[in-house]
Amino acid sequence: MLKLLVILGSTSTGKTDLALSLAKKFNGELTSCDSRQLYKRLDIGTGKMPDQFKILNSKFKIEKSDGWWEVNGIRIWMYDVCDAAKQYTVYDFVKDADSVIGDIRERGKLPIVVGGTGLYLKALLEGLPNLACPVDEKLRKELEGLPVEALQERLQKSSFKRWEEMNSSDRQNPRRLIRAIEILLSSLPASPKLQRGERRPACQRLALSGRQGSKKQTSVRNWIPAYAGMTGFNFLKIGLTAPREILYQRIDKRVVDRIDQGMIDEAKRLNDSGLSIKRMRQLGLEYGVLADYLEGKITSQEELMKIMQGKIHGFARRQITWFKKEKDVFWFDITDNMFISKVEDLIVKWYDKGVNYAS
């Protein structure tokens, strides 16, 4: 029986803390599904350290290595897998996380995916069409400077059908327009090329073996779900929520704590060691605001804090919007002080008999 536990929810709901305690109880290992925690040296700002750490400071033992951290003997994978200056994408994530999860399973442990990045989670669990279509750096450079209108025109010329498929918001989104053009222009290889020594992710192996028989080779474009199609596979998705005001309070407090923990110095160190301000801005949220601070656009810590809190509120809202559409999630309100035991009960049921989503 193949089982995969997923903990999802917006930032500051305590996903990691919960996942750690569940891992201990159910003999699991975590896989972080977070688009920023996977960067090396972005530690405080991305909250790699579990919140409990501050309280139980002395009891915690943390070990770090490329690709994972270990907190009190529990492995957290997909931390520190990429240099912060480089760009890591969903494609990389699916590939890496997939093999990590496979390894956890081979060791007979329960894989627990801790997800804050909706797109990554979706790609990992369900696959993403066009994931095999690579980035075309030259094209992107060429298109990036253009005004939206030009991009719109260009896409319409390439494929009016594609243009019509897009919604009104995406039609004004340069990033989406560029990717759409990129996909149209790319001539996909029959099967994605692997670099030397690279192992094809399970999802892709499946995709290839499953469809290769049919004449229509274009199917490589349609990434087959990594796990959803596997018989006997069993997900359990646990979602964490909190009333809006409480969530904002938690976020605000966290920002204060992180400043206390040295988040500003972390940013300075990153910058001193060559991480550009521009790149920091791309990384968003705390690092984006911190970039402004280092540049002197923001002068006081008070201001830094306020701006950061506001940005993160917005981020949490976007996550909530995304996760609303996520299917088959068992949602728990973290302000219910029985929620942990409720979660544990659910997992026990799931482990033993398998939970019927319909129930």
Place this chain on the structure above:
RNA sequence: CCGGAGGUGGCAGAGCGGCCAAUCGCAGUUGACUGUAAAUCAACCGGGUUUUCCCUACGGAGGUUCGAAUCCUCCCCUCCGGA
């Protein structure tokens, strides 16, 4: 007490007689998102159930005007400089 600058929607900050319920930004709300996703993009954002409709609004009270957030008078308050 004198001189100077101001008081505008949650914040910040434009507007300086009609096109102003009031630019822009932030915050807030909702949403989009098929390789940058902590990114990127969209809509809404005084109240009234939608409205080319009504109401309450630009410190307060009066006034001038067909018409004022915008002009005048007085009052209250804030900030800077001088006593």
